[in-house]
């Protein structure tokens with residue numbers, strides 16, 4: 069079962085769409101099931117860096 073409310077992985081804005089209406093980044097569940105903290109933070113930092121480069 070999938071939650072309707074999604075959260076942007078880049079800017080943290082909540083949305084019901086798969087893509088953030090604010091920054092266009094992919095959204096995901098606000099509470100991800102099971103991820104290793106290291107992997108999660110690594111992916112988050114990589115994505116954040118990419119968004120910042122795009123917004124320049």
Ligand SMILES: [Zn+2]
Pocket residue numbers: 076077078079080081088089090091092093
């Ligand atoms: Zn966003």
